[in-house]
Amino acid sequence: MTFEGKISPSQFKKLSRIVYKESGIVLNDKKYNLLVARVSKRMRITKTSNVADYISLISSSKEEFADFIDAATTNHTFFFRENKHCEFLIKTLDNARPLNIWSAASSSGEEPFSIAVQLLENRFEFSIFASDVSGAMLKQCQKAIYSIDRLKEVPRSTLHTYFQRGKGKWENHVRVKPEVVKHVQFGKYNLLTDTPTDMYDIIFCRNVMIYFDTPTRQKVVTSLCRALKPGGYFFVGMSENLHGLKHNLSAVLPSGYRKA
Ligand SMILES: C[S@@+](CC[C@H](N)C(=O)[O-])C[C@H]1O[C@@H](n2cnc3c(N)ncnc32)[C@H](O)[C@@H]1O
Incomplete structure (x- = not known):
């Protein structure tokens, strides 16, 4: 070498x-x-x-x-990260209306599965599209097996209900139960070059645009806003915002927006 x-x-x-x-x-x-x-x-x-x-x-x-x-790419994530957004949705939305949700930079899956378990707990009907540019991350989403270090923020009762504890060599791991996984579809999607094919009630695009420059952020926000239904919610990471970008969203909480 x-x-x-x-x-x-x-x-x-x-x-x-x-x-x-x-x-x-x-x-x-x-x-x-x-x-x-x-x-x-x-x-x-x-x-x-x-x-x-x-x-x-x-x-x-x-x-x-x-x-x-x-x-x-930086794939760092964990269960219940920046959970205020999900708590807000549960408090605000009517669980009688089915939700189509997109986790647009889902990394290894902790974000979509965190949303899924909380919506199930609160009896919502929903489906989540979890996408990432990284094929390796999508494989991890599909396995749905995680080291328990990633679940420190998950309440005990949720952990008990929706995760299965590993045994033997999987002792320090959990598997997301199939009843949760069935609500999440995975797909490769590049925010830079792909075009959304569906319309969503809620889009999470968190902790990825922080790595982009302003023209790229603008392109991504314009494209994702088009895929958001009127009245739909859009979330970026807690250390991100949409300052300086053109969009048709109003702020509803820190890093959380709603389309008119
Ligand atoms: C830090 S993780 C964020 C995970 C999760 N959203 C969160 O907030 O914890 C950023 C993810 O963005 C993905 N990413 C980077 N560039 C992307 C692009 N152009 N299109 C889609 N995903 C991208 C990376 O592969 C990585 O998994």
């Missing part, structure tokens, strides 16, 4: 441009160490000894290209 944890400025530019073009994620100079760490990991896995060869590899292999984009 000749790679010593360094990527030249032109290689950094090339790699960050690939990530930007594919996902909209901006990797500025401050993200240099992060990109080095993630590229080194992929180089170890693919047994590639220098960055130039790795760049050639992602240009020639669709699979490695997808794995590189997966590696470059």
